[in-house]
Amino acid sequence: MKLFLFLLTLPFLLCGCSSQEEGSSIDQNVSVPNKDPSFPSLGSYWVIDKTNTVANKTIYSADAICQKLQDDGVAEVVVVVINGVKHPQDWTTHYGRWLKLGKKGRSTQGGNNGIVWLIRPDATEKLFISVGRGLPKFTSTDYRRIMGKAINYINFGNLDQGIKSLVQETDRELRSKYSKGAKK
Numbered sequence: 001m002k003l004f005l006f007l008l009t010l011p012f013l014l015c016g017c018s019s020q021e022e023g024s025s026i027d028q029n030v031s032v033p034n035k036d037p038s039f040p041s042l043g044s045y046w047v048i049d050k051t052n053t054v055a056n057k058t059i060y061s062a063d064a065i066c067q068k069l070q071d072d073g074v075a076e077v078v079v080v081v082i083n084g085v086k087h088p089q090d091w092t093t094h095y096g097r098w099l100k101l102g103k104k105g106r107s108t109q110g111g112n113n114g115i116v117w118l119i120r121p122d123a124t125e126k127l128f129i130s131v132g133r134g135l136p137k138f139t140s141t142d143y144r145r146i147m148g149k150a151i152n153y154i155n156f157g158n159l160d161q162g163i164k165s166l167v168q169e170t171d172r173e174l175r176s177k178y179s180k181g182a183k184k
Contacts, residue, residue, distance in 0.1 A: 030098040033087035039095050040080065046070075047163060050082040051121055058160040062167040069171060074178045075113045075135060076101050077170055079163055083122040092118045092130040102132045113178075117166050119154060126154050137177040146170055 032038055040048050046066030047059045066077045078101065085091045093116075096102075101114025112134035120126050127150065129143050146169040153162035 028097065029090075030094055033090040033094065036086055036091050037082055037084045039098050040082070042078065042099055046077060047079045047167075048081065050080070051159075053121065053159055054081055054163060055160050058163055062163050065167045065171050069174060072179065073103075074174050075115055075132075075138075076103075077115045077117070077167070077174075079117045079119065079166060081119045081121065081159060081163075083120065085118065085120050085123070088118055088120060088123070088125070088128040089130070092116045092128050096130050096132065102134055115170065117170070119159065119162065121154075121157075121159065127151055135174070135178070138174060142173050142177075143170075146173065 037050070040050055042048070045059055045063040047054070047062045049059060062079060066079075070076050078096070078099065080095070095118075096114050096116040099114070099116075101116065102112045112132035114132040115135065115138075116130045118128040118130075120128075127147055129147070131138055131143065146166060149169055150162045150165040153159070153165060
Protein backbone atom coordinates (compact mmCIF):
# COMPACT_ATOMS: atom_id res chain seq x y z
CA MET A 1 0.00 0.00 0.00
CA LYS A 2 2.86 2.39 0.84
CA LEU A 3 4.47 1.67 -2.52
CA PHE A 4 1.16 2.38 -4.29
CA LEU A 5 0.79 5.73 -2.49
CA PHE A 6 4.40 6.60 -3.25
CA LEU A 7 3.97 5.82 -6.96
CA LEU A 8 0.68 7.71 -6.99
CA THR A 9 2.29 10.87 -5.58
CA LEU A 10 5.60 10.57 -7.47
CA PRO A 11 4.50 12.58 -10.53
CA PHE A 12 3.53 15.48 -8.29
CA LEU A 13 6.87 15.35 -6.50
CA LEU A 14 8.83 15.34 -9.73
CA CYS A 15 6.94 18.12 -11.51
CA GLY A 16 8.04 21.71 -11.71
CA CYS A 17 11.04 21.69 -13.99
CA SER A 18 10.53 25.16 -15.32
CA SER A 19 10.18 28.53 -13.70
CA GLN A 20 6.69 29.55 -12.66
CA GLU A 21 4.97 32.89 -13.03
CA GLU A 22 5.39 35.44 -10.28
CA GLY A 23 2.85 35.18 -7.50
CA SER A 24 2.56 31.42 -7.90
CA SER A 25 2.34 29.42 -4.69
CA ILE A 26 4.46 26.67 -6.25
CA ASP A 27 8.00 26.32 -4.90
CA GLN A 28 10.30 28.26 -7.21
CA ASN A 29 13.58 27.21 -5.63
CA VAL A 30 16.48 27.31 -8.08
CA SER A 31 19.35 26.87 -5.64
CA VAL A 32 21.74 23.95 -5.54
CA PRO A 33 20.78 21.64 -2.66
CA ASN A 34 23.18 21.66 0.29
CA LYS A 35 26.47 19.80 -0.37
CA ASP A 36 25.53 18.95 -3.97
CA PRO A 37 27.65 19.85 -7.01
CA SER A 38 27.00 23.14 -8.77
CA PHE A 39 24.65 23.21 -11.71
CA PRO A 40 26.52 22.90 -15.01
CA SER A 41 25.79 25.42 -17.74
CA LEU A 42 23.87 24.06 -20.68
CA GLY A 43 26.61 24.97 -23.13
CA SER A 44 26.39 23.70 -26.70
CA TYR A 45 24.68 20.38 -26.07
CA TRP A 46 21.54 19.04 -24.39
CA VAL A 47 23.67 16.17 -23.03
CA ILE A 48 26.10 17.23 -20.32
CA ASP A 49 28.77 14.77 -19.20
CA LYS A 50 30.60 16.04 -16.12
CA THR A 51 32.28 12.62 -15.67
CA ASN A 52 34.00 12.61 -19.08
CA THR A 53 32.96 8.99 -19.63
CA VAL A 54 30.40 9.35 -22.43
CA ALA A 55 31.60 9.07 -26.03
CA ASN A 56 31.38 12.24 -28.12
CA LYS A 57 29.47 10.26 -30.74
CA THR A 58 26.78 9.48 -28.16
CA ILE A 59 26.59 13.09 -27.02
CA TYR A 60 26.24 14.33 -30.62
CA SER A 61 23.57 11.81 -31.62
CA ALA A 62 21.53 12.28 -28.42
CA ASP A 63 21.90 16.05 -28.72
CA ALA A 64 20.50 15.97 -32.26
CA ILE A 65 17.36 14.21 -31.01
CA CYS A 66 16.95 16.65 -28.11
CA GLN A 67 17.50 19.62 -30.43
CA LYS A 68 14.84 18.31 -32.83
CA LEU A 69 12.39 18.00 -29.91
CA GLN A 70 13.01 21.66 -29.10
CA ASP A 71 12.91 22.79 -32.74
CA ASP A 72 9.57 21.04 -33.20
CA GLY A 73 8.17 22.71 -30.06
CA VAL A 74 7.58 19.39 -28.31
CA ALA A 75 9.85 19.73 -25.26
CA GLU A 76 13.29 20.68 -24.01
CA VAL A 77 15.12 17.59 -22.76
CA VAL A 78 18.45 17.69 -20.91
CA VAL A 79 20.51 14.68 -19.86
CA VAL A 80 23.12 15.28 -17.14
CA VAL A 81 25.76 12.74 -16.14
CA ILE A 82 27.35 13.87 -12.88
CA ASN A 83 28.78 12.40 -9.68
CA GLY A 84 28.25 13.57 -6.12
CA VAL A 85 24.56 14.51 -6.19
CA LYS A 86 23.19 13.65 -2.74
CA HIS A 87 19.68 15.11 -3.19
CA PRO A 88 18.84 13.95 -6.72
CA GLN A 89 15.15 14.83 -6.78
CA ASP A 90 15.69 18.38 -5.53
CA TRP A 91 18.84 18.82 -7.61
CA THR A 92 17.08 17.71 -10.80
CA THR A 93 14.00 19.87 -10.26
CA HIS A 94 15.98 22.94 -9.17
CA TYR A 95 18.34 22.49 -12.11
CA GLY A 96 15.46 22.53 -14.59
CA ARG A 97 14.14 25.72 -12.99
CA TRP A 98 17.61 27.25 -12.90
CA LEU A 99 17.96 26.62 -16.64
CA LYS A 100 14.43 28.01 -17.17
CA LEU A 101 13.85 24.84 -19.13
CA GLY A 102 10.76 24.67 -21.29
CA LYS A 103 8.89 27.46 -23.00
CA LYS A 104 7.86 30.37 -20.82
CA GLY A 105 4.25 30.76 -19.81
CA ARG A 106 1.70 28.76 -17.93
CA SER A 107 1.59 25.04 -18.53
CA THR A 108 -1.95 25.47 -19.89
CA GLN A 109 -0.47 27.76 -22.56
CA GLY A 110 2.21 25.31 -23.68
CA GLY A 111 4.93 26.37 -21.24
CA ASN A 112 6.97 24.46 -18.67
CA ASN A 113 7.64 21.65 -21.13
CA GLY A 114 11.08 20.66 -19.85
CA ILE A 115 12.56 17.34 -18.76
CA VAL A 116 15.80 16.74 -16.90
CA TRP A 117 17.25 13.23 -16.84
CA LEU A 118 19.94 12.84 -14.16
CA ILE A 119 22.42 9.96 -14.28
CA ARG A 120 24.59 9.49 -11.16
CA PRO A 121 27.22 6.85 -12.02
CA ASP A 122 28.65 6.92 -8.49
CA ALA A 123 25.36 6.22 -6.66
CA THR A 124 23.25 3.17 -5.95
CA GLU A 125 20.15 4.81 -7.41
CA LYS A 126 21.55 6.05 -10.68
CA LEU A 127 18.63 7.50 -12.64
CA PHE A 128 16.21 10.34 -11.86
CA ILE A 129 13.84 12.53 -13.82
CA SER A 130 12.10 15.84 -13.35
CA VAL A 131 9.18 16.62 -15.65
CA GLY A 132 7.76 20.10 -16.14
CA ARG A 133 4.10 20.76 -15.49
CA GLY A 134 3.55 21.53 -19.15
CA LEU A 135 3.85 17.83 -20.04
CA PRO A 136 0.84 16.34 -18.19
CA LYS A 137 0.36 13.54 -20.73
CA PHE A 138 3.92 12.31 -20.08
CA THR A 139 3.13 10.31 -16.95
CA SER A 140 5.02 8.17 -14.48
CA THR A 141 3.88 5.12 -16.44
CA ASP A 142 5.69 6.50 -19.49
CA TYR A 143 8.93 7.49 -17.85
CA ARG A 144 9.10 4.38 -15.65
CA ARG A 145 8.95 2.28 -18.82
CA ILE A 146 11.72 4.40 -20.35
CA MET A 147 13.79 4.11 -17.19
CA GLY A 148 13.28 0.34 -17.16
CA LYS A 149 14.80 0.05 -20.63
CA ALA A 150 17.80 2.28 -19.87
CA ILE A 151 18.67 1.32 -16.30
CA ASN A 152 20.31 -2.03 -17.04
CA TYR A 153 22.76 -0.35 -19.39
CA ILE A 154 23.46 2.37 -16.84
CA ASN A 155 23.77 -0.04 -13.89
CA PHE A 156 26.38 -2.04 -15.79
CA GLY A 157 28.39 1.03 -16.75
CA ASN A 158 27.26 1.32 -20.36
CA LEU A 159 26.32 4.99 -20.15
CA ASP A 160 26.45 5.43 -23.91
CA GLN A 161 23.75 2.84 -24.58
CA GLY A 162 21.78 4.01 -21.53
CA ILE A 163 21.72 7.61 -22.81
CA LYS A 164 20.80 6.49 -26.32
CA SER A 165 17.91 4.48 -24.91
CA LEU A 166 16.72 7.32 -22.65
CA VAL A 167 16.75 9.92 -25.39
CA GLN A 168 15.30 7.74 -28.17
CA GLU A 169 12.49 6.42 -25.97
CA THR A 170 11.74 9.88 -24.55
CA ASP A 171 11.55 11.25 -28.08
CA ARG A 172 9.23 8.45 -29.19
CA GLU A 173 6.93 8.85 -26.21
CA LEU A 174 6.76 12.65 -26.32
CA ARG A 175 6.09 12.69 -30.05
CA SER A 176 3.30 10.13 -29.67
CA LYS A 177 1.63 12.45 -27.15
CA TYR A 178 2.51 16.00 -28.23
CA SER A 179 3.37 16.16 -31.93
CA LYS A 180 0.88 17.49 -34.42
CA GLY A 181 -1.52 14.70 -35.28
CA ALA A 182 -0.95 12.95 -31.94
CA LYS A 183 -4.08 11.71 -30.21
CA LYS A 184 -5.46 14.26 -27.78
